[in-house]
Amino acid sequence: xxxxxxxxxxxxxxxxxxxxxxxxxxxxxxxxxxxxxxxxxxxxxxxxxxxxxxxxxxxxxxxxxxxxxxxxxxxxxxxxxxxxxxxxxxxxxxxxxxxxxxxxxxxxxxxxxxxxxxxxxxxxxxxxxxxxxxxxxxxxxxxxxxxxxxxxxxxxxxxxxxxxxxxxxxxxxxxxxxxxxxxxxxxxxxxxxxxxxxxxxxxxxxxxxxxxxxxxxxxxxxxxxxxxxxxxxx
Amino acid sequence: xxxxxxxxxxxxxxxxxxxxxxxxxxxxxxxxxxxxxxxxxxxxxxxxxxxxxxxxxxxxxxxxxxxxxxxxxxxxxxxxxxxxxxxxxxxxxxxxxxxxxxxxxxxxxxxxxxxxxxxxxxxxxxxxxxxxxxxxxxxxxxxxxxxxxxxxxxxxxxxxxxxxxxxxxxxxxxxxxxxxxxxxxxxxxxxxxxxxxxxxxxxxxxxxxxxxxxxxxxxxxxxxxxxxxxxxxxxxxxxxxxxxxxxxxxxxxxxxxxxxxxxxxxxx
Numbered sequence: 001x002x003x004x005x006x007x008x009x010x011x012x013x014x015x016x017x018x019x020x021x022x023x024x025x026x027x028x029x030x031x032x033x034x035x036x037x038x039x040x041x042x043x044x045x046x047x048x049x050x051x052x053x054x055x056x057x058x059x060x061x062x063x064x065x066x067x068x069x070x071x072x073x074x075x076x077x078x079x080x081x082x083x084x085x086x087x088x089x090x091x092x093x094x095x096x097x098x099x100x101x102x103x104x105x106x107x108x109x110x111x112x113x114x115x116x117x118x119x120x121x122x123x124x125x126x127x128x129x130x131x132x133x134x135x136x137x138x139x140x141x142x143x144x145x146x147x148x149x150x151x152x153x154x155x156x157x158x159x160x161x162x163x164x165x166x167x168x169x170x171x172x173x174x175x176x177x178x179x180x181x182x183x184x185x186x187x188x189x190x191x192x193x194x195x196x197x198x199x200x201x202x203x204x205x206x207x208x209x210x211x212x213x214x215x216x217x218x219x220x221x222x223x224x225x226x227x228x229x230x231x232x233x234x
Numbered sequence: 235x236x237x238x239x240x241x242x243x244x245x246x247x248x249x250x251x252x253x254x255x256x257x258x259x260x261x262x263x264x265x266x267x268x269x270x271x272x273x274x275x276x277x278x279x280x281x282x283x284x285x286x287x288x289x290x291x292x293x294x295x296x297x298x299x300x301x302x303x304x305x306x307x308x309x310x311x312x313x314x315x316x317x318x319x320x321x322x323x324x325x326x327x328x329x330x331x332x333x334x335x336x337x338x339x340x341x342x343x344x345x346x347x348x349x350x351x352x353x354x355x356x357x358x359x360x361x362x363x364x365x366x367x368x369x370x371x372x373x374x375x376x377x378x379x380x381x382x383x384x385x386x387x388x389x390x391x392x393x394x395x396x397x398x399x400x401x402x403x404x405x406x407x408x409x410x411x412x413x414x415x416x417x418x419x420x421x422x423x424x425x426x427x428x429x430x431x432x433x434x435x436x437x438x439x440x441x442x443x444x445x446x447x448x449x450x451x452x453x454x455x456x457x458x459x460x461x462x463x464x465x466x467x468x469x470x471x472x473x474x475x476x477x478x479x480x481x482x483x484x485x486x487x488x489x490x491x492x493x494x495x496x497x498x499x500x501x502x
Contacts, residue, residue, distance in 0.1 A: 040284040055304035066346035077407035086408035108416030123377035
């Protein structure tokens with residue numbers, strides 16, 4: 001903005017409602033709406049009634065489950081008889097699966113610590129806030145990083161025989177490859193959707209995939225000595 | 235007729251001096267009264283007085299946070315009832331499980347409800363986290379509420395895990411043995427942490443008592459505290475995140491700048 005010809009000025013006229021506002025719009029840009037006023041309703045009773053209703057439905061569902069399914073209760077705790085396999089609660093079975101491949105300091109301490117730290121810092125890095133598709137900006141750099149990370153991670157998991165974690169990694173990598181070699185004009189809505197996904201979405205989705213697969217495997221497919229079993233053959 | 239009578243009795247009660255001395259907001263259906271019902275209530279004032287209508291749609295949030303809170307409330311109620319029948323000692327704890335099953339009226343149902351609600355809470359907390367992530371609701375200015383959410387997820391997991399030992403059956407004993415052994419793997423201070431956690435070198439009566447105190451006092455208090463902060467921050471951070479109604483912010487600095495300047499607001 002060097003001279004007066006570079007911008008137009010406007011003054012808000014509704015002085016009764018709001019303080020006088022002066023707006024300058026440079027000629028090179030155009031004014032655009034940054035936020036829109038939305039219809040609002042009172043928390044009481046609109047939101048609280050809905051919340052109460054949904055909680056009541058949850059309670060009904062849980063009561064029904066509790067009427068038909070009994071909580072497990074085995075024999076009294078006996079330190080001299082170790083069940084095989086001894087399993088942690090289901091939400092820790094992903095970590096217990098990792099414990100099968102890596103020493104406890106890695107699977108039990110480093111991985112969970114890294115996970116918690118990674119979750120906490122998500123909103124503090126701009127890379128996780130930008131909404132751009134991962135391969136749309138800085139394509140060559142990002143593609144190189146992707147290949148290096150995907151290949152080294154896969155080789156690492158393969159080297160330690162962690163096939164359970166390798167498969168979800170390869171699946172995620174395959175979808176990332178589809179995204180990398182498609183564009184915003186590609187045919188197919190799904191491909192265009194993948195193209196628009198930012199890097200944080202890919203990492204979280206890979207994590208979700210690993211979490212689901214590892215937990216399912218630990219819950220249903222692990223038997224004596226942590227060997228592979230089929231749940232429908234027991 | 236009966237209903238009318240009851241309604242008038244309720245009106246009379248709400249107009250009474252006693253009622254008015256307790257509830258500061260007074261009665262009435264005006265917007266002011268409805269705002270005051272939230273604002274003038276010590277428990278509700280952490281909520282905003284108004285919410286965007288769009289956020290009440292089921293597909294906006296799937297009500298996952300509300301449902302997680304619902305399971306927590308259910309767990310507090312069933313948990314307190316269970317505490318009446320439970321002794322955190324060996325071997326009485328296991329005998330209490332048998333009593334709940336065969337002696338206490340509805341004891342089996344009570345324990346079932348507590349157990350399944352606990353699993354539901356863990357599942358819902360995870361679902362809530364992923365849902366918030368995929369909607370992008372963790373973005374500034376809501377960063378800290380995301381952190382509080384992660385803390386609450388950890389508290390939820392710890393609550394579930396400490397509760398897992400209390401029945402004192404084989405399932406409980408060995409799950410906690412497997413889990414607590416991991417803490418020994420922490421470099422340098424591992425064995426000290428393990429000892430502190432269990433009150434001994436093995437899962438025994440001391441461990442049961444420690445887990446009981448953690449499960450019924452310390453962790454629920456922590457949960458209540460962080461849940462309060464979590465809800466309060468929703469209001470402080472501008473209500474639930476709605477896509478499109480807010481500017482697409484690329485950086486934290488941009489979001490902060492937006493907060494501090496008057497925005498040109500366009501009526502739809």
